[in-house]
Amino acid sequence: MFTGIIETLGTIINIEKEQDNVHLTLKSDFTNELKIDQSVAHNGVCLTVVDIKNDEYTVTAIKETLDKTNIGNLSISNIVNLERGMKLGDRLDGHIVQGHVDQTAKCTHILEQNGSTVFTFNYDTSLQNITIEKGSITVNGVSLTVVNSKVDEFSVAIIPYTLENTTFKSIKVGDTVNLEFDVIGKYVSRITKL
Template sequence: MFTGIVEDVGRVEELKPKTKEVLFAIGAKNIDVKEIKIGESISVNGACLTVISVKKNIFTVEASHETLRRTTLSKLKVGSKVNLERSLRLGDRLGGHIVNGHVDGIGKVESTGRRGKSLEFWFSIPEGHSKYIVEKGSIAIDGVSLTINAVNGGRFSVNIIPYTQEATIFSNLKPGDSVNIEFDIIGKYVEKFVMGKGGKKDFSELLEKF
């Protein structure tokens, strides 16, 4: 489990394609790679990956065919920058929100603009997922915990403050780019509960009662 607070921006140093998976060797600066243990989980652009080797300031993770199919990791190349976060430890502060590292789908940057010192991004999401986005709700984009500012159908906006611009890869994003999206797990569990209890197709039917 993660919190969506990026610890470091890493760099893909090497790609090793295998039969059904790809190995990514990633260099880190702020994370002490010597403390990383083989077998632990690390969020790479929001996808939970397992560390299979550690050497000096570089660690290697393995991405399965399923992960490559459902995320943007298949688009990474040598030199690509990635958001990194180690898994949450017992006693750590939950600085963002609960992020599992299980990407729900791939979103697209629709537009960007300046709002004072902040950047405003509008994203589109895969069809059928708009029920999971609510104004002032939480969402993880490329592993970054963010608050949704506005919703317009299958589109939503977020503001990226200067600190987040510098501490993540958001400053590199431009219209047309793809991003990993993970919706709030609490919302997904609520939907499961509601559908199980009343057989509702979506939240709107439930809300009509209030």
């Protein structure tokens, strides 16, 4: 389980394809604290550490992950948001995040406001995911509050600290992001459709 509070940024230094899988090798500030078989969220995607060498570690993304996330779009030197799994007893500063991306979305608008930046995203409603005003959403692994919730679109307002310390600083209109909708909202939505 994760919280959506990004710990650090990582840099992709190698990408290796093996059958339908992709092995991503990254450098990060916390590589020396990682262990083999540990879960790390990469842009909100929970991936398992399979190798560690010096200040680099490798994770593997399978076809299912590549099909449903933006992980397959990454290139060498791209920066990703990183978060290690939550420790039992830690504060839950964001919200409950599983690291299981539900779908992707496209950035459709970016608006600079006095002290914040508003990003708007459009997503496919055929998967029956929903947002609600002031509800939680995870965008590329970042726990955020939904503003301007619509049927197939929502916005989030980013404070300067989050903009500077996550990949939001490099998101442009037209970019694809990973979305994980609020887990409690998903269960409520499923129950009401039974």
